Amino acid sequence: MTKFKGYFCLLLHAHLPFVRHPEEEYFLEENWLYETITETYIPLIEVFERLIKNKVNFRITMSLTPTLVSMLTDQFLQDRYLRHINKLIELAQKEIERTAHQSHFHDLALMYHCRLQKAKELFAGKYKRNIISAFKNFQDMGYLEIIACCATHGFLPLLSVNHSDVRAQINIGVEYYTKTFGRPPRGIWLPECGYYPGIDKFLKEAGIRYFFLDSHGILNADPVPRYSVYAPIYCPTGVAAFGRDWESSKQVWSSKEGYPGDPDYREYYKDIGHELDYEYIKPYIHPCGIRINTGLKYWRITGKGPGKEVYAPDRAKNKAEMHAENFIFSRQKQIENLNTHMDRRPIITAPYDAELFGHWWFEGPMWIEFLAKKIFYDQDTISMITPSEYLHEYSTNQMSLPSASSWGYKGYNEFWVEGSNDWLYRHLHKAGERMKELAGKFRGYLEKSNKSIYKRALNQAARELLLAQASDWAFIMRTGTTVSYAHKRIKLHINRFTKIYDDMLKGPVDREWLKGIESKDNIFSSLDCAKYYLEEFCPNFSQFKKKKNRKFKATGRKTLRIRQ
Amino acid sequence: MTKKIKTAPRTYKGGREAKAISAGRKLFSKHPKERSKTNKIKLGKVRGSKVKKIRVKKILKKISPVAVKKNKAFNRGMKKGALFLKSRKFKPAKRSVKRKAKSILNSAGQKVIVDKKPPLEDHELPLTYNITNIKLLVKDPFWIYAYWEISASSIESLRKNTAKEDIGKAKITLRIYDVTLREINVNNADSYFDIEVSQYTGNWYIKLRSDCACYIVDIGLKLPEGRFFTLARSNYVQIPPRGYSGRTEQIWMEVPDKNSEPIHTMARLCYYERSKVKPQIKAIKTVDITEEDIKHYYSNLNSSLKDIIASRISGICGTGEYLFFLEGGSDWEREKLFSWLPEDFFMRRIRLEASQELVIFGQRETAADIFSGGSDFLQNKAKKNISGLT
Numbered sequence: 001m002t003k004f005k006g007y008f009c010l011l012l013h014a015h016l017p018f019v020r021h022p023e024e025e026y027f028l029e030e031n032w033l034y035e036t037i038t039e040t041y042i043p044l045i046e047v048f049e050r051l052i053k054n055k056v057n058f059r060i061t062m063s064l065t066p067t068l069v070s071m072l073t074d075q076f077l078q079d080r081y082l083r084h085i086n087k088l089i090e091l092a093q094k095e096i097e098r099t100a101h102q103s104h105f106h107d108l109a110l111m112y113h114c115r116l117q118k119a120k121e122l123f124a125g126k127y128k129r130n131i132i133s134a135f136k137n138f139q140d141m142g143y144l145e146i147i148a149c150c151a152t153h154g155f156l157p158l159l160s161v162n163h164s165d166v167r168a169q170i171n172i173g174v175e176y177y178t179k180t181f182g183r184p185p186r187g188i189w190l191p192e193c194g195y196y197p198g199i200d201k202f203l204k205e206a207g208i209r210y211f212f213l214d215s216h217g218i219l220n221a222d223p224v225p226r227y228s229v230y231a232p233i234y235c236p237t238g239v240a241a242f243g244r245d246w247e248s249s250k251q252v253w254s255s256k257e258g259y260p261g262d263p264d265y266r267e268y269y270k271d272i273g274h275e276l277d278y279e280y281i282k283p284y285i286h287p288c289g290i291r292i293n294t295g296l297k298y299w300r301i302t303g304k305g306p307g308k309e310v311y312a313p314d315r316a317k318n319k320a321e322m323h324a325e326n327f328i329f330s331r332q333k334q335i336e337n338l339n340t341h342m343d344r345r346p347i348i349t350a351p352y353d354a355e356l357f358g359h360w361w362f363e364g365p366m367w368i369e370f371l372a373k374k375i376f377y378d379q380d381t382i383s384m385i386t387p388s389e390y391l392h393e394y395s396t397n398q399m400s401l402p403s404a405s406s407w408g409y410k411g412y413n414e415f416w417v418e419g420s421n422d423w424l425y426r427h428l429h430k431a432g433e434r435m436k437e438l439a440g441k442f443r444g445y446l447e448k449s450n451k452s453i454y455k456r457a458l459n460q461a462a463r464e465l466l467l468a469q470a471s472d473w474a475f476i477m478r479t480g481t482t483v484s485y486a487h488k489r490i491k492l493h494i495n496r497f498t499k500i501y502d503d504m505l506k507g508p509v510d511r512e513w514l515k516g517i518e519s520k521d522n523i524f525s526s527l528d529c530a531k532y533y534l535e536e537f538c539p540n541f542s543q544f545k546k547k548k549n550r551k552f553k554a555t556g557r558k559t560l561r562i563r564q
Numbered sequence: 565m566t567k568k569i570k571t572a573p574r575t576y577k578g579g580r581e582a583k584a585i586s587a588g589r590k591l592f593s594k595h596p597k598e599r600s601k602t603n604k605i606k607l608g609k610v611r612g613s614k615v616k617k618i619r620v621k622k623i624l625k626k627i628s629p630v631a632v633k634k635n636k637a638f639n640r641g642m643k644k645g646a647l648f649l650k651s652r653k654f655k656p657a658k659r660s661v662k663r664k665a666k667s668i669l670n671s672a673g674q675k676v677i678v679d680k681k682p683p684l685e686d687h688e689l690p691l692t693y694n695i696t697n698i699k700l701l702v703k704d705p706f707w708i709y710a711y712w713e714i715s716a717s718s719i720e721s722l723r724k725n726t727a728k729e730d731i732g733k734a735k736i737t738l739r740i741y742d743v744t745l746r747e748i749n750v751n752n753a754d755s756y757f758d759i760e761v762s763q764y765t766g767n768w769y770i771k772l773r774s775d776c777a778c779y780i781v782d783i784g785l786k787l788p789e790g791r792f793f794t795l796a797r798s799n800y801v802q803i804p805p806r807g808y809s810g811r812t813e814q815i816w817m818e819v820p821d822k823n824s825e826p827i828h829t830m831a832r833l834c835y836y837e838r839s840k841v842k843p844q845i846k847a848i849k850t851v852d853i854t855e856e857d858i859k860h861y862y863s864n865l866n867s868s869l870k871d872i873i874a875s876r877i878s879g880i881c882g883t884g885e886y887l888f889f890l891e892g893g894s895d896w897e898r899e900k901l902f903s904w905l906p907e908d909f910f911m912r913r914i915r916l917e918a919s920q921e922l923v924i925f926g927q928r929e930t931a932a933d934i935f936s937g938g939s940d941f942l943q944n945k946a947k948k949n950i951s952g953l954t
Contacts (some may be wrong), residue, residue: 223811412704
């Protein structure tokens with residue numbers, strides 16, 4: 001490791017809001033999940049598999065949010081995904097026939113068919129519908145470091161009015177991670193990089209070692225950090241904060257200069273779901289006739305004008321390779337420059353939305369593969385690293401208090417509190433207060449068995465509150481797409497919460513109804529969410545440790561027997 | 565009351581069931597005041613006759629819906645009995661059979677619950693929660709978002725305490741206090757400014773005068789002559805800075821990989837008293853600047869680290885002339901400590917010298933390493949600083 005001059009930390013943040021509607025046969029917004037499974041998560045798994053097979057020693061950090069994990073492990077949604085991908089394969093077959101006399105399109109149709117078949121095989125066959133187990137494997141093998149995220153991706157700076165809300169978001173996220181991946185998380189991704197001084201206290205309580213911030217969160221820290229964003233800083237509580245490097249993020253993110261906008265890459269906005277004849281495409285779009293993206297796209301970006309050319313996979317592949325090379329070259333130069341100013345090896349942290357790779361930028365996973373390979377084989381300047389490895393190497397860092405910040409528009413909280421969405425905080429905060437009140441009053445029931453109706457109602461109330469707090473709703477209201485759905489969800493969860501609150505305090509708890517919504521909003525059904533709202537709640541990992549010890553003992557005996 | 569109850573057992577005859585029901589009837593047919601006294605004994609009897617509570621419940625279910633409806637009083641009594649048996653800390657609300665019975669009646673044989681209300685999805689969120697409060701959210705270094713609600717009762721209570729005419733003229737006003745580097749107390753505020761708002765608005769984006777500050781907002785009624793009646797006080801918000809920090813001191817900290825090990829940050833001071841004849845050591849006391857102090861410093865709630873040190877020192881020494889000697893230490897470190905101390909300390913002619921021990925931060929071993937040559941960079945910087953001073 002010593003020969004390297006610096007480190008590069010690639011972080012993929014995978015998140016989708018919790019969308020699950022068993023009450024309807026087809027639900028438009030559920031497609032968000034299905035599209036990203038096919039286009040992002042499965043291609044990423046394939047990339048990691050290939051890299052491991054080729055013995056490339058790579059390191060990637062990934063955050064899988066609890067909402068995403070619970071959707072990916074939900075049996076109902078898994079069944080629906082299979083239905084979805086079967087339909088797509090059928091469409092791809094039809095496309096092969098339709099394009100029989102157009103060679104360019106025919107090749108593409110074949111490619112899509114092959115990809116979809118492979119994806120189905122991987123999903124249903126190899127990983128038995130649970131692709132989270134794939135990521136868990138990569139983590140256990142040491143290539144991937146998965147970090148936790150807040151329970152429902154609540155934007156913490158705007159929930160900070162009630163400390164109990166912030167605490168519950170963090171601790172539920174951490175506990176859900178521990179249950180899913182079998183060990184407590186080392187780091188956490190703060191939703192939208194939303195930080196305010198004081199969060200670190202809750203993070204430390206939850207046993208978190210590090211988190212990530214946007215560049216100005218570190219640059220404006222007090223006192224001024226000596227190494228800028230190229231080394232972590234410690235908050236006064238000792239939790240480390242890694243800053244985002246703006247140069248590397250600009251190269252990928254920027255809509256103008258960024259790689260994904262290259263003319264050779266696939267065009268996202270021209271999809272056969274929108275282009276082909278209605279009668280032909282009808283079975284593969286929404287039954288109401290709403291045209292949707294099918295994922296089969298035949299065009300490349302070409303240029304700014306409306307005229308598009310046919311997508312050429314080979315050209316795109318070459319471009320991805322070139323871009324990976326260019327990216328590494330830029331990082332090398334950056335690190336060589338940093339070496340003259342720093343007395344230690346710098347770390348360049350580059351966080352991206354995982355959905356960018358594959359879903360928006362079709363060649364993204366390919367680019368990651370080239371990047372990892374080239375970093376491993378072709379040069380000696382940089383090495384990939386995970387944050388916890390870096391902290392292990394450099395456990396002494398500067399102490400400084402990061403500035404409140406987010407990675408949203410203008411760098412602060414503006415995107416989530418402005419004219420279109422500011423009205424909802426009144427309700428969220430009130431509900432948060434009420435949740436704390438409920439947890440306090442009915443604390444005796446939290447120790448009872450899971451059949452107790454009051455315990456069930458309490459936990460469901462907490463789940464409804466958490467779902468309402470998701471930052472996605474405010475985000476959607478601001479961006480202006482599918483706003484009515486976001487409004488509906490906020491109203492739904494707040495109303496459900498209020499009904500439980502009223503029922504518990506005034507009238508009888510409606511058992512039938514509660515059973516119904518328990519099966520609908522079934523996120524965190526394995527956790528007692530309400531206990532995190534108690535004032536005296538203190539996270540405790542001792543139980544987990546005990547379990548692990550037991551396992552160890554059991555295996556120890558077995559090995560002994562074999563030796564005998 | 566007794567007549568209605570009689571109808572219930574008619575559907576059942578003989579056996580334990582009849583016994584149970586008659587026991588239940590006896591239990592709850594009495595006047596409520598008497599009931600509380602006798603319940604215990606009677607329940608005991610029910611148990612004695614081997615008819616358990618669960619048994620009674622089962623019977624209730626078997627009774628036809630019509631009978632259940634007629635026997636509201638019986639049911640209510642039954643429920644009370646059940647609760648009495650359990651005796652919980654917090655009494656949960658009674659579970660009424662009324663609603664269930666309704667659903668069964670409506671279904672006419674089929675298990676369908678008919679709800680008259682529209683589905684929850686379509687309910688609008690409440691416009692008010694009937695409370696008086698105000699909450700602040702930080703938007704960016706220049707703006708705060710405030711939302712509030714004023715209930716009629718809180719204005720009413722204010723009206724009782726003041727002359728009627730005054731309240732009529734009063735206007736709803738937001739008073740924004742700047743409490744930067746102060747304890748969270750409005751009386752300590754550096755300054756404040758007012759914004760008059762209409763009675764019909766519930767929120768406001770407040771333009772701030774300075775970034776990197778802390779604010780509290782009161783909402784209240786302001787009379788024309790200037791008197792201000794507070795109705796509610798907001799939460800405390802900290803506005804982020806819009807640029808780099810002014811502080812450049814470097815504090816290093818080691819956090820080992822195991823979370824269980826504590827982080828300690830220390831500083832130590834010894835002090836001497838100067839007598840006119842000969843300097844004599846009066847006492848050596850150590851001032852430990854702990855993790856807590858550093859947290860206070862960086863949480864911005866307390867003024868600053870230098871004030872903490874200053875208050876600690878004055879706490880030991882009181883007023884008067886003192887001399888602080890601290891063994892060792894370079895000029896650079898001494899200078900650093902001087903820069904932390906408030907100016908009025910120099911006014912009191914207190915000399916202060918820093919030692920290596922004093923400004924050790926982080927875990928002792930590694931920190932010492934850093935300051936005495938562990939890091940080339942830091943040493944160079946220290947040399948530069950020293951050369952700059954001399």
